[in-house]
Amino acid sequence: MRRAFVVAKKDLMIEWRSRMLLVRVAPFALLVLVLFAVALDSEPLILRAAAGLVWLAMLFSSLLVVQRAFAIETDDAALDGLLIAAGEPAQVFFGKTIAAFVQLVSLAVLLVAGAIVLYGATVSASNIVLLVTTMLTASLGLASVGTLYGAAVANMNSKDSLLPLLAMPVAAPLLIGASRATEAAFGSQTIDAAAGWAWVALLAVFAVVFVSAGAAAFGTLVEAES
Amino acid sequence: MTNAAATPVSGTATSKGTATTATRLIGAAALALTAFVVVSAFWLTPADAVQGESVRIMYVHVPTAWVAYLAFVVTAITSGFSLARRHRTLGFDRVAGASAEVGVLFMAMTLVTGSLWGRLTWGTFWQWDPRLTTTLFLFVTYVGYLAVRNIDTDPQRRARRSAVIALLAVLEIPLVHFSVVLWRSLHQEASVLNPDGDVRLDGLMLFTLFAGVVAFSLIYVWLVLHRQRLAALADARITTGLDAAIAARRAEAASTSGAGA
């Protein structure tokens, strides 16, 4: 796992230097929240939908994060060298997933804050743990799915259209689970905290499944530049 | 190095097409059975007390749903074999691809018929019940799978990548289904939100339904057999095309090296 951390550190260092997350992805994510409000045009409706909208925005933003993660590799054909030098492809997968995870968690914090500010959502003290756990598990799941499919399409011509098609259906359970759990954390009538934790369990299962499957499948799916 | 792409997987295809005795028999049986089902569905079976004539869509919808899931399972299993086995990798992969193509077709039909049925029975085109919703996800996932299949030109590489994508789908679909089931259970709906849940099925209706499932399965098999044979022929053409390309390239080499570089 040492090599995975080397890769993760490299990705995060690049992100720190280029500030893509801060300058491009975060504004986009917040913009999505604003656009939802504009499109739905009803404050009570937006408040009820807040949890789902947060995770929708997360889903879309995760595409940007993943695309960026692989753009830095394909720009100068660094991916080839990385696959060769790292030895096992799984190490590269873990490394990039960790880096994506860190970025996605930051985005999640931002978006939840956005929902609180823009939509009027509230989180009681007793639900904070639920909220944080949801953000962590869902972000891990998203990071692994995105990294896996992002790698698969990285060197293809059609990558920008193929990534959403492949990754979004797979991420659907994440969307469902994270939205319901966050809804519970925001204090909904229909879902109590206990149900929220049940959804978190689903998210955890999802994360475990896709981190493992991703490690196994990454080597076959990632394609070097041709 | 023997290339499994050169010979079709099963049966002997004639040079005229991909039909064999087996497919002709299956095709005939499918045709006959489907004819019976059509007749029975439209004329012989009674209308439902509650739903009226619209219950007849069930005879199409249920079998297509069944075949859609069958195709998914077949693609999953053959993909697994394609990865695990040393021999006939390409053969398994071709069946996986053919099954996915036919499956996507039947999934679309399931969604359309289910949608129509819902519209006729309850006035809405769509219900978020687990079966329809999961089928929708299955459909989109397989469209993605087919897109990935079209990327690679090398059959071996294509086989491995698509097999991995298919197996990932096997992981994903139960998760999706489970999530949707949990999700809908929040809404305290009737436990079986399918139109066919409240249809009372008597002898002939049941038999027609069963016959429909068998008929559509036969159609599925017939389509897959033809499709994978077509794929085998296409792969064989790539191989012979490759032989010719190699020969041409070596000839070019011989002629240029004589002149020096």
Add this chain to the structure above:
Amino acid sequence: MQAVTTNDTALSLIDTVVVLGGFPALAGASLEVREGELVALRGANGSGKSTLLRACAGLVPVARGTMRVLGVDLSARRAANSSVMRRHVGLLGHKNGLYADLTARENVQFAARLVGASDKDVDEALARLGIDARVASTRAVSLSAGQRRRTALASLVVRRARLWLLDEPHAGLDSAARVELDAILRDATRAGATVVYTTHEVATPAAPNAAQNTAIVPRTIMLAGGVVASDVQGGGVR
């Protein structure tokens, strides 16, 4: 797991066919390179040189024939040990494989950390390639083509790869840098690595009474039409 002995075969290709997008880039190439050799791969554009290197690095699959790299059979249907082999291989393609936002030093450090080399090794590699402190702390995106190439080579040096596969490494370097590069390549072979590089160049003839280590002509393999057209052993000054 791999016993490192000299005079082992580093590369062994027998009638290797590599297909790219339906086209047989390699159409039955056969060659054998022993560990510690320095090999120049020449040939016209489209002769398959780059593909040969990439196939040896395990990046493109072998369609037919046999290819063994550092003892690992890459042409087997399931090249299970390829990841073990890859750690010992360094590939420098047409692009440099650098990360634009990292400095030259950080790029080399990344390569070093992946294999567990130390920062001292990084300093040595940078010095060897003539990358001074100022260049080393410049972001890769701002480097010149020659500086980028040297940074990429420094990464290779720091990884102590057993097999160096270099695609036109001399391109973009001035004549002094080229001599330096040749020296680096020869040092690498003396340290036990195998170096295979492609080039368009004719070997620079040495001055008749050149004293030191100029222009020892390496073994030269000519590729044409995806097959080996000629294989001339290296030796004295041409």
